[in-house]
Amino acid sequence: MQYLEESKIFKNEEILSPEYLPEMLPHREQQIKLLANNLLPASKGRKPQNTFIHGAPGIGKTACTKYVFREFESYSERVKTIYLNCWDYRSSHAILTKIVLDCGGFVPRRGTSKDEILEKFLEIARTLNKGFVICLDEVDKLIPEGQDALYDLLRMNQYLKNPFGIVFISNNPYVFAGVDGRIRSSLAIEEIGFNTYNLSEMVGILDERAKQAFFKVEKGVVLLAANRAIKKGGDVRVGLECLLRAGRVAEAENANEVKVKYVRKVLRGVKEVKPQILKERINNTEKVILDILEERKRLTSNELYQACKKKVSEISDRTIRNYLRELAKIGLIKVRRVRGIRGFSRIISKV
Template sequence: MISESRIFKNEKVLSTEFLPEVLPHRESQIEILAGNLRPAAHGRKPQNTFVYGTPGIGKTASVKHVFRQFEEYSGVKTFYVNCWDYRTIHSILTKLSVGMGIFVARKGMAKDEVMEKFVEACKKNRKGLVICLDEADQIKDKNSLYDLFRINQYISNPVGVVFISNFADLFLDLEPRVKSSADVDEVEFKPYTLDEMKNILTARGREAFHAGVIEDGVVFLCANHAIVNGGDVRTGLECLMKAGRLAEKDNSLKLKVEHVKYVLPSIGKVKPKILEEKINEKEKIILKIVEGKRNLKSGELYEEYLRMSEDKITERGFRDILNHLIEIKLLHARYRKWGIRGRTRVISKV
């Protein structure tokens, strides 16, 4: 028999994938998002939306929350796509078409054919659809979003898109024609204050732990650690989880401040760790080379990469990979004067 925990009522509530029923302090953003989708419930085109803000402040959770409720009450289909997994518009449209029950060959289809299939899928799906493209900064060639933006010219069923990114300048470099077709309503998510973080963790803690288990001061410490480390709620959740497990291991009846203090040093920013798992093998090798070194010139880094990797890439290919790591803020680059006329990039870990 599995012995019941005296500390945890439901530990899963502290996992980052868990989607709580209510999201305190995101009421106004949720209201805006719901309002932007609402026309689709009545057969009209929804307002495209761009949600941006720093990591771990409820962007994905809020959009998923709104999508869940919206689909329930309107019957309009909602699709969530993480662009880390689908990085070209081609693969995104293919995934959506397949999701709507249209057969699409995975490989070898021309751009126009993929678009045709998508239009066919949308037509079949009379109620229309709304799509979330999360981590949209990962989309290669963002100008190719043009087709998606203009979809409502081909079909009368409403289609709307919600983009999410950490970067406010996502659409800055779009070609003018694409930019003007985008028509996105920007919704900024601001970081939580310490008090807000405390309320959020208190609510999650109430669901996760048995009544009366959490000692005074525990939530404050976790919230403060989350704020100091960039404001990511996931950091606070990890503190609660690890401290809870320690209390359990200690056979304690309470989750104490001392448990939290013990685990805090092992918990830092969460987003870089998530990204380090998502990047590809080449990127992982580059990150490993940079680790522990300071002020590595990009040329030296390339040479070291060639030494370490069996998979030879051109300098151009290497630069693209390096730029991606800099873009997602796993690496940092500074320019230094080099020789008489040149300058070189100096790379370090963030």
């Protein structure tokens, strides 16, 4: 039999995972209250207020929404919450399927049309007698290609007697500026802007996580991690990663506490987290484009098309152009228009 050796450092390593949803979210009381108030009517049979949450990466937008959803699930029998990330669900069909599955319904893997799935949802809704609140996280992924999904969801109240509300989340406060007029007119959203944390707030947040994750932490550890997080745009995940890595070094060194010198050691290796998350989610062709730009730094769009076609068979300029637009939108590349001898051309580089 194999024994897992008890850690002298980690009480609970899981607490430092970015996916972990804490019991409390300090410094977000106000935003949580606003969101909960917007959704509250759903628990009383009335239509909730559609809400748009925006702000920089890693400042608690997803966490606060999941927190509020968890509260509704625990304390209100009359609300069903459904969370989804639009990177994973990009069409009406996919989103409606997810909603039906989360409500306990069944959708065959193949051959069910969008209208049939919608019909299924309406049927479930009639029997459940609950209000629905759907979170579309990273909603920019639906715009422009997935706009039909927005349109379908926003019209749900026309078919449904049950209350139905949507929480949108994005890093981009202007994400809806480019949507069709027919969608914009039915959006009716209230916005909740999330500000970035200051250093003392960041220290408080990380201190709480560190207390739960480690047995013993030297003074100054949390401050150093918090400082790094602030320097990297205020993303709490950067601070959490500093703590996690420092904890691992402490373990490797067989120390009995997490020390400042371990944080110093790992600090340089902890970069912005969001670009890494996005890079994992992009498709293979988009990865090829990033690799080309990594190698050649700056290219005109034509040079990039040629380089890309050498590596990916049967790809059109138009498809590449769409990928470039996506990559620019999520901030992984920069596209600049410059005036040349033969009119304008575009220069593409990595961010």
